[in-house]
Structures are given as C-alpha cells and as structure tokens.
Amino acid sequence: MAAGTEVTPATGAQQETAQSRKAPSRFWAKVRYQLLNVFAGLAFLYLLVPIAVVILFSFNDPPGRFNFTWHKFSTAAWQHPFATPGIQDAVVLSLKIAFLSTIIATILGTLMALALARYSFRGRSVTNFVIFLPMATPEIVMGSSLLTLFISISFNRGLTTILIAHIMFNISYVVVTVKARIYGFDRRMEEAAMDLYANEFTTFRKITLPLIMPGVLAAAMLAFALSIDDFVITQFNAGPDITFPLFIYGAARTGVPVQVNVIGSMIFLIAIGLMAVNILYQNYRGKRDAIAISGAVRKAQLAEAT
Amino acid sequence: MSRVTRLFRSAPAYPLLLPGMVWLAIFFFVPMYYLLDMSLRTGNLLDGFNQVYRFANYGDAIRQNKEQFIRSIIYAASATALAFCISYPLAYVIAFRGGRYKNLLLMLVIAPFFTNYLIRTLAWETILADHGIVTSTLRHLGVLTATDKLGFTSGQRLLATPLAVVTGITYNYLPFMTLPLYVSLEKIDKRLLEAALDLYANRPRAFMRVTLPLSLPGIFAGTLLTFIPAIGDYINAYLLGSTQTTMIGNVIQSKFLTFNDYPSAAALSFTLMAGIMVFVIIYARILGTEDLA
Numbered sequence: 001m002a003a004g005t006e007v008t009p010a011t012g013a014q015q016e017t018a019q020s021r022k023a024p025s026r027f028w029a030k031v032r033y034q035l036l037n038v039f040a041g042l043a044f045l046y047l048l049v050p051i052a053v054v055i056l057f058s059f060n061d062p063p064g065r066f067n068f069t070w071h072k073f074s075t076a077a078w079q080h081p082f083a084t085p086g087i088q089d090a091v092v093l094s095l096k097i098a099f100l101s102t103i104i105a106t107i108l109g110t111l112m113a114l115a116l117a118r119y120s121f122r123g124r125s126v127t128n129f130v131i132f133l134p135m136a137t138p139e140i141v142m143g144s145s146l147l148t149l150f151i152s153i154s155f156n157r158g159l160t161t162i163l164i165a166h167i168m169f170n171i172s173y174v175v176v177t178v179k180a181r182i183y184g185f186d187r188r189m190e191e192a193a194m195d196l197y198a199n200e201f202t203t204f205r206k207i208t209l210p211l212i213m214p215g216v217l218a219a220a221m222l223a224f225a226l227s228i229d230d231f232v233i234t235q236f237n238a239g240p241d242i243t244f245p246l247f248i249y250g251a252a253r254t255g256v257p258v259q260v261n262v263i264g265s266m267i268f269l270i271a272i273g274l275m276a277v278n279i280l281y282q283n284y285r286g287k288r289d290a291i292a293i294s295g296a297v298r299k300a301q302l303a304e305a306t
Numbered sequence: 307m308s309r310v311t312r313l314f315r316s317a318p319a320y321p322l323l324l325p326g327m328v329w330l331a332i333f334f335f336v337p338m339y340y341l342l343d344m345s346l347r348t349g350n351l352l353d354g355f356n357q358v359y360r361f362a363n364y365g366d367a368i369r370q371n372k373e374q375f376i377r378s379i380i381y382a383a384s385a386t387a388l389a390f391c392i393s394y395p396l397a398y399v400i401a402f403r404g405g406r407y408k409n410l411l412l413m414l415v416i417a418p419f420f421t422n423y424l425i426r427t428l429a430w431e432t433i434l435a436d437h438g439i440v441t442s443t444l445r446h447l448g449v450l451t452a453t454d455k456l457g458f459t460s461g462q463r464l465l466a467t468p469l470a471v472v473t474g475i476t477y478n479y480l481p482f483m484t485l486p487l488y489v490s491l492e493k494i495d496k497r498l499l500e501a502a503l504d505l506y507a508n509r510p511r512a513f514m515r516v517t518l519p520l521s522l523p524g525i526f527a528g529t530l531l532t533f534i535p536a537i538g539d540y541i542n543a544y545l546l547g548s549t550q551t552t553m554i555g556n557v558i559q560s561k562f563l564t565f566n567d568y569p570s571a572a573a574l575s576f577t578l579m580a581g582i583m584v585f586v587i588i589y590a591r592i593l594g595t596e597d598l599a
Contacts, residue, residue, distance in 0.1 A: 040400070043393075047418055048417060051421055054429045068431065108326040111323070112323050121320070134334055145340065146333060148340045235559070256428060279410075
C-alpha cells in the first residue's frame with residue numbers, strides 16, 4: 001500500500017514532463033508531416049513534367065528544324081506519324097527486335113527460373129551470380145565487349161548482332177521476375193496432380209505453367225520494354241542498321257522531328273494503358289475471389305447451422 | 307547422400323539451365339575475355355591489331371582521360387546522392403501513407419520508363435533551354451549567378467552545364483533508387499515503430515534507430531543500381547552537356563565508334579568495369595550487407 005502511493009505521483013510527474021515536452025512540438029509535428037507530403041508531391045512533379053513536355057510538344061508546329069520552343073498548336077504530326085523519311089523503318093526494326101528478343105529471352109529465362117526455384121543442385125550460387133552480373137554491369141561495358149567480340153571474329157554487325165545482345169541482357173531480368181512468382185506458389189498443387197496420375201509433362205502443362213503465367217507475362221512485358229528502349233548496347237552493335245532510339249540519336253543534333261514526340265507519346269500511352277488494364281484486372285480478380293470465398297464461408301456456416 | 311545420387315537428384319536442373327547459361331557464357335563472359343585481349347594489343351584499323359601484351363595501354367589510357375574519369379565519378383556520385391534525397395521521402399510517403407493508392411503511386415514512379423530514354427532526355431533539353439521559363443526565372447532570381455560562382459553552371463545558362471548533365475542523370479535513374487527503397491520500407495513491421503514510440507523515443511529518434519537501419523538493404527541496392535549505370539552514361543553528357551562535361555562513357559563511345567582506336571577504348575572500358583567491381587566489394591563491406599537481391 002505504501003509502495004503504491006509512492007509510485008503513483010512519480011509516474012504522474014513523468015507523464016506531465018512528457019506531455020509538456022510534446023505540447024509545443026505538436027504544431028511542428030503536423031507541419032513536418034505535411035512537409036513530407038509536399039516534398040513527395042514535388043518529386044512526382046519532377047518525374048512527370050518531362051513526360052508532359054514530350055506529349056505537349058507532339059502538338060507543336062515548330063518554325064525551324066528544332067522542336068524546343070513552343071510555336072503553334074497543330075495535330076499535323078499525329079495525322080502523319082510516319083511522314084519523316086526513315087522513321088517508319090526504324091520503328092518497324094525496333095518492334096521486330098523487341099518481339100524476337102522477348103520471345104527467346106522469356107523462354108530461356110523461364111527455364112532457368114524453374115531450375116533455380118525448384119531444384120537444389122551443385123553450382124546454384126554460381127548460377128545466381130552469373131545471372132546477377134549482367135544487371136550489375138554498365139551497359140557501355142557490355143556493349144563494347146560484345147562489339148570487340150564481333151570485331152575480333154569479323155562478324156558483320158546488324159539485325160543478328162542487335163538481337164543477340166538484347167537476348168543477353170534480357171535473360172537476367174526474366175529469370176528474376178519469373179523466380180519471384182515461382183517462390184510464391186503452392187507446390188502441393190503439383191503434388192496433387194502427380195498423385196492423380198498426371199505425368200511430369202501434363203503436370204507442367206496443366207498446373208505449373210498456368211500458375212506461373214502471370215510472372216512469365218510480366219517478365220515478357222519487361223523484356224519488351226527494355227529491348228524497345230535500349231540505346232547504348234544497340235548503338236555499339238547495330239552496324240548500319242537503325243532502330244528507333246538510334247534514329248532519335250541521329251536526329252538530335254540536326255533537329256528532332258515532331259513525329260518522334262508523337263511516336264514517343266504513343267508508346268507511353270499504350271504502356272500506361274496496358275498497366276492500367278493489368279491493375280484493374282488484378283483488382284477485379286481480387287474482388288471475385290473475395291466474393292467466392294465469402295460465398296463459400298456462408299455456405300459452410302449454413303451447413304454447420306443445419 | 308553420395309555424390310552420385312546427389313547429382314542424379316539435381317539432374318533435371320541442368321538441362322533447364324543449359325541454354326540460358328550457354329547464351330550468357332558466349333555473349334557476356336567470352337566478350338569480356340575479348341575486351342581484355344583487345345586492351346593489350348597495338349595497331350590500327352588498316353594494318354590490324356597485333357597482340358603484344360602492352361600493359362602500358364592502361365597507363366596511357368587512364369592518364370590521358372583522368373579528367374573524364376574524375377568527372378564521371380563526381381557526376382555519378384552527385385546524381386546518386388540527389389536521387390537518394392528525392393527518393394527516400396518519396397518512397398517513405400508511398401510505403402507508409404500510400405494506403406490503397408500504393409500501386410497507382412508506384413506506377414507514377416516508373417512512368418518515365420514508358421517514354422524512350424532519349425526522348426525524355428531531349429525533354430530536359432526543352433525544359434532547360436536558354437529561352438525557356440526555368441532558365442529565365444532562375445536568372446531573374448539571381449540563382450544562376452550563385453550557381454555560376456559555384457561552378458555548377460556557366461554563362462547564366464543551364465543547358466550545356468554540369469548541373470544540366472547531373473539533373474538528367476538523376477532523372478533518368480531515379481526509379482532505380484525509389485523502387486528498392488520502397489520495397490525495404492514497405493517490409494518494415496509498423497509495430498516496431500510503435501514499440502520505439504512507446505519506449506519514449508521521439509519520432510526522429512525512432513526513425514534513426516528503427517526505420518533507417520531496417521531500410522539499409524534498400525539503400526544499398528538503390529545506390530548501386532543508380533551509381534553503376536550513371537558512371538557509364540554518355541547520353542546525358544552528349545545531349546545536355548558540352549565539351550566541358552564529357553564523361554568516360556563519351557570517350558569510350560567515340561574511341562570505339564568514331565576513331566576505331568579499339569585497344570585504348572577496350573582498356574578504358576575494362577578499367578571502368580574493374581573499378582566498379584572493386585567499389586562494389588568495398589561498399590558491401592562498409593554497409594555490411596551482401597544481400598543484393
């Protein structure tokens with residue numbers, strides 16, 4: 001009892017000092033809280049203003065060759081996006097390389113991801129390191145070393161060499177993306193299929209592949225984006241061929257046509273559209289699953305009640 | 307388990323790995339050997355390049371381009387520091403206050419990647435142009451006079467200055483910094499912060515003792531993912547800089563593609579690669595984390 005009366009005033013005093021220390025800082029805490037939000041807002045502005053500039057200047061009608069100052073609103077370039085000589089060939093070549101390199105890199109990378117996520121084997125950590133290295137090497141080193149190889153063995157540069165390079169740097173990104181998905185899924189699904197006398201191939205086709213498909217698709221989209229955007233490695237290994245980024249580089253010093261902004265905006269809008277569709281679909285699936293689960297729960301409850 | 311049975315059990319892994327590993331071996335590792343081999347040769351395009359194991363190529367190349375090497379390190383380090391200062395609060399706000407808008411906000415972070423690298427760098431050329439709003443506003447406010455004195459800009463303009471190049475590099479690699487930071491911040495158990503606050507830590511102290519140390523893997527990954535591509539970059543220096551802002555990437559590119567001085571270019575490229583490797587190892591020791599993925 002005596003101990004109790006001793007303790008209470010002491011803690012009361014402690015609380016008081018804690019409060020008196022906090023009271024004046026409450027205002028500043030709020031300011032600090034809002035300050036961080038304002039800062040984040042400014043960061044978003046920094047990220048998005050250049051994109052707005054790209055889209056805005058696709059509607060410009062520049063007086064000279066340089067599309068750097070705003071002159072007059074025009075939709076001419078949007079009506080004729082391929083009016084500049086050479087630009088269509090460049091875009092077609094970029095798309096061709098992106099499609100081919102995506103398909104090959106996705107297949108090779110997915111197989112490696114399966115091996116790494118599924119099996120424990122000798123040389124696992126070495127394999128992981130080998131896959132990690134291209135992602136940690138500056139593009140200029142990869143580009144120049146590949147160029148040196150092609151020069152040394154007198155291999156003509158062009159579509160083939162660009163393709164080889166793009167597959168090389170895409171493999172690692174595919175492995176990492178698909179691996180993340182494989183780690184997230186329930187192995188018992190496959191065991192169940194095997195228990196039901198499905199052989200390994202059927203199990204893979206009917207269970208494993210559909211389950212990892214979202215990861216494979218995400219990896220393929222990433223590979224496509226990396227390929228169509230790549231400049232450095234492509235410049236070193238393109239030879240006389242001109243991809244869309246190389247076309248822009250060539251035009252940069254003599255004046256970039258408005259069409260470049262139009263095609264850049266198109267790629268941006270298509271990519272954003274695909275992302276939005278993906279997010280909406282995920283939300284829809286989440287809701288659908290939630291409804292299905294709550295329905296099942298209700299059924300179970302009803303069964304229990306009767 | 308005997309060695310034979312272990313090999314047998316892991317056998318299915320090897321055929322799955324083989325095609326990808328062969329591709330990486332031939333087109334990533336073999337080229338590195340050829341790069342090293344080329345860096346020790348002498349000669350020119352017409353007479354061919356002969357292997358003479360001239361290690362002095364390295365000394366010559368580094369000595370002649372010391373300025374560009376130092377400039378690349380300064381620019382890349384500045385851009386990495388700037389990207390960190392912008393990204394940490396940004397990632398923090400998304401991870402802790404994003405709520406159900408997290409995915410949308412993350413999409414905005416990677417939105418720049420959906421426009422072509424060169425196009426978005428050219429957009430900075432428009433923004434920083436001599437007669438643009440940004441430059442004239444900063445000029446009227448006297449900011450450019452101050453930055454001119456500091457050597458960040460020159461001649462009352464933004465374009466073709468170190469500041470423009472660093473701005474471009476920071477912008478282009480910002481998502482590489484923000485995403486790993488976000489991932490590590492998002493993982494933090496909020497109850498740990500509550501525990502710190504319950505134990506009478508004030509907010510800054512709780513941040514310093516709990517949030518910051520737990521986000522260290524993100525800081526490690528983010529700074530490396532920004533610094534490594536930044537130090538080899540030559541697009542920003544080419545489009546936003548001048549002859550006074552050339553980086554080592556510009557030298558390697560022009561030696562390879564314009565002057566056909568392959569041995570010297572290969573020596574520079576190999577030096578860059580080796581330098582980065584040494585840096586990564588030291589950096590990993592200092593930050594005490596070897597978990598890159």
